Amino acid sequence: MSRLLVQGGKALDGEVDIHGAKNSTLPILAATILTGGETVLQNCPKLRDVEVSIRILQYLGCSAGWDGDALVVNTKDMNRHHISDGLMREMRSSSIFLGAILARCGKANLSYPGGCELGPRPIDMHLAGLRQLGATITETGGRLDCETAGLTGRTLVLRLPSVGATENLMIAACGATGTTTILNAAREPEIVDLQNYLLCCGARMTGAGTSTIIIEGKAPLHDCTYACMSDRIVAATYLCAVASAGGRIYLKGAKEEHLSTVIALLREAGCQITSQSQGIVCRAQGRLQSVQGVKTAPYPGFPTDAQAVVMAALLKSCGATMLEENLFENRFRHVDELKRMGADIQVSGRVAVVTGVEMLHGASVEATDLRGGAALCVAGLGAQGDTWVSGLDHIDRGYESIERDLCALGGEVTRI
Ligand code: EPU
Numbered sequence: 001m002s003r004l005l006v007q008g009g010k011a012l013d014g015e016v017d018i019h020g021a022k023n024s025t026l027p028i029l030a031a032t033i034l035t036g037g038e039t040v041l042q043n044c045p046k047l048r049d050v051e052v053s054i055r056i057l058q059y060l061g062c063s064a065g066w067d068g069d070a071l072v073v074n075t076k077d078m079n080r081h082h083i084s085d086g087l088m089r090e091m092r093s094s095s096i097f098l099g100a101i102l103a104r105c106g107k108a109n110l111s112y113p114g115g116c117e118l119g120p121r122p123i124d125m126h127l128a129g130l131r132q133l134g135a136t137i138t139e140t141g142g143r144l145d146c147e148t149a150g151l152t153g154r155t156l157v158l159r160l161p162s163v164g165a166t167e168n169l170m171i172a173a174c175g176a177t178g179t180t181t182i183l184n185a186a187r188e189p190e191i192v193d194l195q196n197y198l199l200c201c202g203a204r205m206t207g208a209g210t211s212t213i214i215i216e217g218k219a220p221l222h223d224c225t226y227a228c229m230s231d232r233i234v235a236a237t238y239l240c241a242v243a244s245a246g247g248r249i250y251l252k253g254a255k256e257e258h259l260s261t262v263i264a265l266l267r268e269a270g271c272q273i274t275s276q277s278q279g280i281v282c283r284a285q286g287r288l289q290s291v292q293g294v295k296t297a298p299y300p301g302f303p304t305d306a307q308a309v310v311m312a313a314l315l316k317s318c319g320a321t322m323l324e325e326n327l328f329e330n331r332f333r334h335v336d337e338l339k340r341m342g343a344d345i346q347v348s349g350r351v352a353v354v355t356g357v358e359m360l361h362g363a364s365v366e367a368t369d370l371r372g373g374a375a376l377c378v379a380g381l382g383a384q385g386d387t388w389v390s391g392l393d394h395i396d397r398g399y400e401s402i403e404r405d406l407c408a409l410g411g412e413v414t415r416i
Contacts, residue, residue: 004389004403006380007412008362011247014410018235018253018279019400020045020228024193026093027167028228029053031194032073033062033100034174035201035221042227044071048397052091056083060101075104082109085143089113091397095123098146099168102135103175108146117369119329125165129156133169133176153178153217161186161211161298167194174203176217185213188299189258193229200224232258234399235280236306237374238409239263240313243271243284244382249409252279261302265291265310269317290319290356296326308334308375315343315379317356325350334372337365341383359384367391370398377402381411 020043029050032039044050046066054071057064061079065072081101088094092113101108112123127137127144133151137144153176158165166186171194173180185191187209195208201224204216235254242249243266256263256275263273263280269288274281291314296304304327314321315338325331332352335345340363344355362385367373373395380387389395392415395402403413 001390002392002415004377004392005414005416006362006377006387006389008245008380008383008385008387010245010410010412012242012245012249012381012410013247014408015250015252016238016405016408018230018251019043021190021193021231022047022049022398023163023233024190025050025228026053027096027171027190027194028197028226029057029073030096030100031171031198032057033060033075033078033097033104034171035223036076036078036104037221038072038074038223039201040225041071041073042069042225043230044069044228045231046400048393049091049093052087052094056087056094056097059083059087078104081105081107085111092117092121093164095126096164096168098126098144099130099172102130102146102148103151103172106148106150109143111143118331123164125158125160125162126168129158129165129169130172132156133172133180151176151217153180153215155181155183158182158184160184163188163190166191166213170194170198170205170213170215173215173217174198174205174219174221178217180215180217182213183211185211186298187211189229189232197224197226200226230254233303233305233371235259236262236303237309237378237399238405239266239271239273239280239282240309240378241381241406241409241411242282243269243288243313244315244378245411246284246286247410248281248283250279250281254280256280261300262306262310265294265302266313268292269314287356288314288317290314290317290321293322293324295324298327304328304331305371307331308371309378311345311352311354312338312375312378314354315356315360316358316382317354320353320355323352323354325352333368334375337372337376338379340365341379341387343379361385362387364388364390367394370394374399374402377406377413381406
């Protein structure tokens with residue numbers, strides 16, 4: 001079993017290209033099913049979750065494979081409408097295939113994604129929306145059996161601006177007759193990226209990035225070549241890495257408009273961050289200051305996916321900072337591991353208070369989820385001595401090669 005050795009205590013100095021965004025690539029790969037043709041996806045990250053999506057597409061009878069850095073998918077010969085339990089369990093976001101398979105085949109059969117990483121992750125809004133579009137859905141023994149004689153556009157009101165439900169319903173609505181309006185839609189940049197992909201294939205829709213998305217269904221779709229947006233959470237992770245270790249880094253492809261809340265927080269803490277035409281430069285020196293407080297919220301609020309890495313960046317700050325996690329119940333699992341490195345963190349319910357310490361020390365720690373695992377690397381870079389990080393399967397779900405990137409940024413990180 002591999003581990004990462006992070007040799008901390010040295011300032012960073014380097015630059016890196018930010019790879020494509022996992023959280024827009026995954027719904028785009030599901031949406032390729034609608035086109036019944038070829039998609040060439042550029043800037044597609046080579047990650048574990050993307051590999052699982054490729055295997056799901058292949059299981060469904062589609063072809064999907066790498067041509068250099070592009071992923072080429074052809075869904076013309078799709079011949080199955082069900083996904084095996086084993087594949088569903090490998091990736092929590094596999095439920096995003098539901099709307100696409102249903103819209104293409106009129107039926108879909110898959111199980112709830114397995115496990116529980118961040119706490120309960122229900123898909124009730126996905127199912128309610130599909131039912132309103134005309135699907136009959138029965139649930140037996142953890143499997144969902146969905147059928148429709150034809151989806152029909154409707155006005156759908158989401159209880160919460162769920163990213164996954166918005167994506168699933170946008171995709172399904174492309175195959176519905178008439179107009180679908182999604183109200184209280186999620187506004188994340190990845191939703192805009194999904195819309196841009198669908199527009200590139202010939203779909204008719206407007207509004208992604210706002211709370212109201214309007215989709216005119218049944219537009220004829222065609223082949224397309226599309227480049228995914230860069231991954232804003234990977235960029236946030238590396239900004240936090242330099243905030244933790246000090247130094248200067250350049251993140252090519254990172255966009256300030258996607259990271260405004262994270263950048264505002266790091267500036268308040270004392271980092272100097274400037275946007276350039278192609279990317280972002282961040283400089284940090286000495287101990288950071290504590291900040292007013294962090295409350296995670298749906299976009300454009302502070303991203304839950306950046307909570308753990310920001311916490312790691314603040315461990316040596318002067319003063320105390322409160323972090324409130326409002327999206328997921330179980331997203332402080334990195335705290336006990338960070339404490340092994342000398343961090344002072346108190347958790348009560350959905351609130352964690354980080355009181356900065358003068359020094360962190362290396363330790364053996366275990367990643368128990370994706371962003372929590374990245375946070376251990378961020379903390380390790382700012383700690384004196386060696387940090388060994390295990391549980392790399394989690395980190396590899398969302399970072400092409402975290403050690404390659406951190407080394408390019410001047411860190412000493414080795415996979416052993
Ligand atoms: N929710 C429901 N019912 C639903 C759907 C969601 O109650 O039908 C609740 C969830 O339990 C959660 C909240 O709504 O409390 C938000 O969940 P959302 O559906 O927005 O999240 P998601 O689509 O499951 C995506 C990202 C996550 C990211 C969240 C929030 C992907 C593949 N995943 O998940 O990314 O944390 O949005 O921004 O896009 C990660 O990359 O590490 C990651 C976990």
